[in-house]
Amino acid sequence: MSKKYTAAIVGCGDIAHHHVKGYQLAGVEIVAVTDPLEVAREQYQAEYGIARGFATVEEMLEEAKPDLISVCTWHLLHPGPTIAAARAGVKGVICEKPMAVGMGLADEMVAACEESGTKLVISHQRRFTPGWEKARELVQGGAIGQVMQVDSKVNAGLLNCGTHAIDGVRFILGDPETQWVMGAVERQSERFERDTPIEDGCMALVHMAGGIQFFIQSDLDSHGASPGHFFFRGTEGMVETTETATQLFNGETGGWQEQDLGVASDKIDVIGGRANERQTRELIAWIEGGPEHRGAGRNARHTVEVIMALLQSARQHEVVRFPLQEKGYPLELMVDEGKLQPTQKGRYDIRGYLNREGVDEEAYAKLRATGMGHHQIMKTLSENNKE
Ligand SMILES: NC(=O)c1ccc[n+]([C@@H]2O[C@H](COP(=O)([O-])OP(=O)(O)OC[C@H]3O[C@@H](n4cnc5c(N)ncnc54)[C@H](O)[C@@H]3O)[C@@H](O)[C@H]2O)c1
Numbered sequence: 001m002s003k004k005y006t007a008a009i010v011g012c013g014d015i016a017h018h019h020v021k022g023y024q025l026a027g028v029e030i031v032a033v034t035d036p037l038e039v040a041r042e043q044y045q046a047e048y049g050i051a052r053g054f055a056t057v058e059e060m061l062e063e064a065k066p067d068l069i070s071v072c073t074w075h076l077l078h079p080g081p082t083i084a085a086a087r088a089g090v091k092g093v094i095c096e097k098p099m100a101v102g103m104g105l106a107d108e109m110v111a112a113c114e115e116s117g118t119k120l121v122i123s124h125q126r127r128f129t130p131g132w133e134k135a136r137e138l139v140q141g142g143a144i145g146q147v148m149q150v151d152s153k154v155n156a157g158l159l160n161c162g163t164h165a166i167d168g169v170r171f172i173l174g175d176p177e178t179q180w181v182m183g184a185v186e187r188q189s190e191r192f193e194r195d196t197p198i199e200d201g202c203m204a205l206v207h208m209a210g211g212i213q214f215f216i217q218s219d220l221d222s223h224g225a226s227p228g229h230f231f232f233r234g235t236e237g238m239v240e241t242t243e244t245a246t247q248l249f250n251g252e253t254g255g256w257q258e259q260d261l262g263v264a265s266d267k268i269d270v271i272g273g274r275a276n277e278r279q280t281r282e283l284i285a286w287i288e289g290g291p292e293h294r295g296a297g298r299n300a301r302h303t304v305e306v307i308m309a310l311l312q313s314a315r316q317h318e319v320v321r322f323p324l325q326e327k328g329y330p331l332e333l334m335v336d337e338g339k340l341q342p343t344q345k346g347r348y349d350i351r352g353y354l355n356r357e358g359v360d361e362e363a364y365a366k367l368r369a370t371g372m373g374h375h376q377i378m379k380t381l382s383e384n385n386k387e
Contacts, residue, residue, distance in 0.1 A: 005091075005284060008032040008066040009050075010057055010081045011073035012040040013354065014374035015096055015271075019070040019123075020048055022094075022276025026284065032064035034081075039361050043368065057081045061088040068283070070123075071095040074194040075159060079105040082120065086112040092119045092283045098163040098307070099300045101196055104327030106304045110297050119286050120297030124167040125275040126228055127294050128282075129243035130261040130268055135232070136172045138239050138248055138259070145236025147173060150214040155225040156350060157193040158202055158307055162218045164227035166206075167303040169214050172230065172241070175299055176209040180321045183310030185331065187340045192349040197332055204310040216310075228270065244268045315339060353382040 005028045009016045012035040023030050032052040033044045041053035054060035061069075061084060069090055071081045075098055082095050086109075093113065099122045100106040113120040126132060139147060150169050154161040170176065183204035191198055203217040228243040237250025244265035247256045261268070269275045279295065286293045305322065311330035313320040315337075326333075334340040349355075354374070356364075359381060367377040 004029060005067045006031045006064075007068040007070065008034065008060055008064055009044065010034045010060070010069055010071050011077070012037070012044040013072060013356070015123075016044070016070065016072035017373060018125075018272030018276050019072055019094065020044075021272045022125075022280040023068075023070075024048075025273070025277035026280040028068065028280060028284075031066055032060050034060045037356060039364075040356060043365075047368075057084050061085060061090070066090060068092040068094065068280075075101055075196050079109050082109045083112040086116040086118040086120075089116060090118055091287050092121065094121045094123050094279065094283060095297075096123045097167070097300070098159040099297065099304050101159065102327060102329040103301075103305060103308055103324055106297075106301045107327075110301055113297060119283060119293065121279065121283050121286075121293045121295045122297055122300035122303075123276075123279065124164060124171075124295050124300060124303070125279045126164055126168055126243050126270060127171045128275040128278040129228070129270055130263055131241050131243045131246045131265075132168055132172060132228070134246040134259050134261055135230070135239050135241035136174070138246070139172055139232055139234075140174050143237060143248055143250055144232060144234030144239055146210070147212045147232055147234045149233045150212065151231045152214070152216045152229070153221065153225045154216070154218045154227050155222050156219070157198040158218050158310070159196060159198060160193050160351075161225075161227035162216065162307060163303055165216060165230070166214075166306050167300065168228060169216075169230055170299075170303060170306075171294065172232070173208065173212060175302070176212065178206055178208050178302065178306055178309070178322050180207045180319050181205070181306060181309035181313055182319050183313035185311060185314035185334075185340070187331070187335070188342055189344040190342045190347040192347060192352075194351045194354065195349065197335060198350075199311075199331060202310060202314070204306075204313070206306055206310075243270045353378045 007023050007028045030050050034054045035041045069085045152165040154165045185199045185202040187200050201219040206214040232239040240247045246259040249256050282293050309320040309324045312326050315330045315334050
């Protein structure tokens with residue numbers, strides 16, 4: 001890295017702390033933060049010594065002119081700041097997952113960034129965990145022969161944990177093309193996640209190039225559910241992996257064999273730390289002419305397409321072949337069309353406790369001073385309120 005880069009944060013909540021860590025470890029100077037909540041901006045500025053705070057993205061881009069920005073707002077607010085940054089000539093954007101809620105928006109993000117030369121990365125930072133990297137090396141190196149089947153089970157919504165799992169399986173498989181998806185969805189309640197309507201539960205069979213079949217289920221059974229735990233079965237063996245541990249079974253291992261990841265599992269950062277540092281460094285290398293980032297927007301767009309195809313398949317009661325034609329959010333379309341009629345009335349948001357408006361800021365500051373993260377603070381405050 002020859003040049004010193006500057007960065008700005010958009011959305012001073014929970015995940016942004018990990019982006020700050022990534023920039024700090026990669027030697028990037030954070031020059032500004034953006035959040036409509038003054039108290040959130042001020043807290044970040046004080047905690048990390050960041051000079052400037054802005055209420056809107058437009059003001060921040062105009063005044064602070066950062067080289068890089070991190071989009072750390074809720075899902076529906078990912079495309080707006082990303083496209084604004086591309087139009088302002090920002091060199092690189094690290095936008096949180098899920099990239100976008102619908103293919104139309106994902107495509108607009110990719111197009112705006114490609115037009116301006118802005119390098120767009122979607123923060124599926126688990127691609128930088130040693131467990132997944134080892135699994136990729138084994139699978140790509142032929143240790144289990146030709147991959148036939150992959151399994152994954154997640155909780156907390158397809159757009160939330162599901163996107164990590166789909167993206168992770170794609171990463172380990174070498175980012176193959178998807179050919180078709182068959183999906184089923186249930187929404188008996190008016191369930192939301194960070195302001196976005198989501199399913200109560202779903203599952204899909206994702207058929208990829210080379211005949212690989214990936215089965216994913218979300219919110220159907222929480223036992224063993226994890227966005228990072230996968231099981232690969234091939235013609236010559238099997239790999240089971242999480243972000244922090246990988247096991248191989250084939251003709252040479254004499255049973256399941258724990259793989260050496262070169263680092264103790266409790267020293268692996270699944271989020272923040274080395275994961276976000278390496279994600280940031282790879283972006284800078286890409287900006288400087290290096291290879292495309294492993295989390296490039298064009299690649300992450302494919303993960304959105306799998307999610308949307310699962311929902312579209314449930315909407316149409318048929319196999320959905322790629323490329324997906326529907327540009328909107330099929331789950332919302334199903335609700336509008338009366339195809340998903342909740343039997344339990346009353347909107348609720350499984351991440352509603354993150355909403356900081358109206359919070360007791362004095363109590364918040366006290367918990368933050370103990371080193372507690374935003375997620376945990378908000379959970380604690382909402383639990384205290386219930387008592
Ligand atoms: N990659 C991961 O592992 C991971 C983990 C957690 C969350 N996330 C993603 O990060 C995103 C943010 O989640 P979170 O838990 O940090 O939420 P959060 O509620 O903790 O933080 C969001 C912040 O955005 C601010 N905000 C709202 N509107 C804004 C606007 N117009 N401009 C700027 N800021 C605005 C809010 O005031 C809040 O401070 C979500 O999309 C989530 O899926 C990713």
